[in-house]
Amino acid sequence: MRVAAQYSEPAMAPLPTPLSEPVDAAAGRPFVARAGRWLARLREGASASACVVCERWQAQPLCPACRQRFGAPRSRCRLCALELPGAAAEICGACIRHPMPLQASVTAWSYAYPWDGLITRFKFHGAVDLAAPLADALAESVQDAWRAGWLEPPDLLLPVPLSPQRLRERGYNQAWELTRRLARRLHLPAHPQALQRLRERTPQAGLGRAQRLHNLAAAFVVAPAARPVLAGCRVALVDDVMTTGATLSEAAATLQRAGVAQVQAWVLARTPAT
Numbered sequence: 680m681r682v683a684a685q686y687s688e689p690a691m692a693p694l695p696t697p698l699s700e701p702v703d704a705a706a707g708r709p710f711v712a713r714a715g716r717w718l719a720r721l722r723e724g725a726s727a728s729a730c731v732v733c734e735r736w737q738a739q740p741l742c743p744a745c746r747q748r749f750g751a752p753r754s755r756c757r758l759c760a761l762e763l764p765g766a767a768a769e770i771c772g773a774c775i776r777h778p779m780p781l782q783a784s785v786t787a788w789s790y791a792y793p794w795d796g797l798i799t800r801f802k803f804h805g806a807v808d809l810a811a812p813l814a815d816a817l818a819e820s821v822q823d824a825w826r827a828g829w830l831e832p833p834d835l836l837l838p839v840p841l842s843p844q845r846l847r848e849r850g851y852n853q854a855w856e857l858t859r860r861l862a863r864r865l866h867l868p869a870h871p872q873a874l875q876r877l878r879e880r881t882p883q884a885g886l887g888r889a890q891r892l893h894n895l896a897a898a899f900v901v902a903p904a905a906r907p908v909l910a911g912c913r914v915a916l917v918d919d920v921m922t923t924g925a926t927l928s929e930a931a932a933t934l935q936r937a938g939v940a941q942v943q944a945w946v947l948a949r950t951p952a953t
């Protein structure tokens with residue numbers, strides 16, 4: 680089932696803020712470093728920008744060298760996106776024993792350097808300009824999975840929502856910032872409010888999976904007006920990080936109770952198994 684896209688064109692993104700001042704001859708002289716980067720940008724043309732990881736001026740905001748060095752594709756469980764030790768298996772042992780209500784999961788990276796720092800800035804420090812390069816990387820992982828034939832394109836993209844209170848505090852939902860860019864790039868419809876979060880509960884950090892599931896009970900609800908659209912739909916839920924999968928599982932279960940046929944998870948980064 681197709682529905683009208685609900686996203687809007689993002690405003691022109693400002694230049695990305697570097698992770699730190701560059702470690703080079705200009706270290707300790709940030710003005711000189713900034714001027715040098717500005718001159719380098721003039722030389723390389725207006726389309727260049729600083730790579731958000733290495734800060735070198737590039738045509739892309741996330742340079743090919745950094746993506747290759749830190750983000751080479753790994754063999755992953757197709758259901759929960761955990762790294763697998765070898766390429767032979769497709770499903771991890773945990774998913775065989777206790778499958779989540781997710782038909783597939785795809786991620787760009789493991790939650791580790793440098794992606795953990797970028798995602799923290801994007802999510803907690805207002806660096807919304809990082810949404811574009813982060814969404815681009817996730818879109819490429821999704822397209823790789825489509826080409827490999829194990830992931831089906833969904834009918835609709837939905838962000839994992841924030842509660843109204845958290846949205847007011849943060850000013851933006853980082854998952855929606857990713858979702859609307861993914862929708863535009865992959866030519867899929869998206870909706871920011873079909874799935875809603877009633878409240879945030881106790882912070883998830885430090886809780887085990889069973890405690891998290893308990894903590895999240897009835898945290899999500901489907902907007903009544905969205906029910907006809909969602910019935911029989913294949914949905915991809917978009918979020919920044921999958922840690923235990925408890926949040927995505929609860930959101931997916933809520934959607935399936937509302938008649939959604941299939942739920943995939945698309946996440947920037949997957950926390951490795953401990």
Ligand SMILES: [Zn+2]
Nearest residue numbers: 730733742745
């Ligand atoms: Zn780079």
Ligand SMILES: [Zn+2]
Nearest residue numbers: 756759771774
């Ligand atoms: Zn798994």
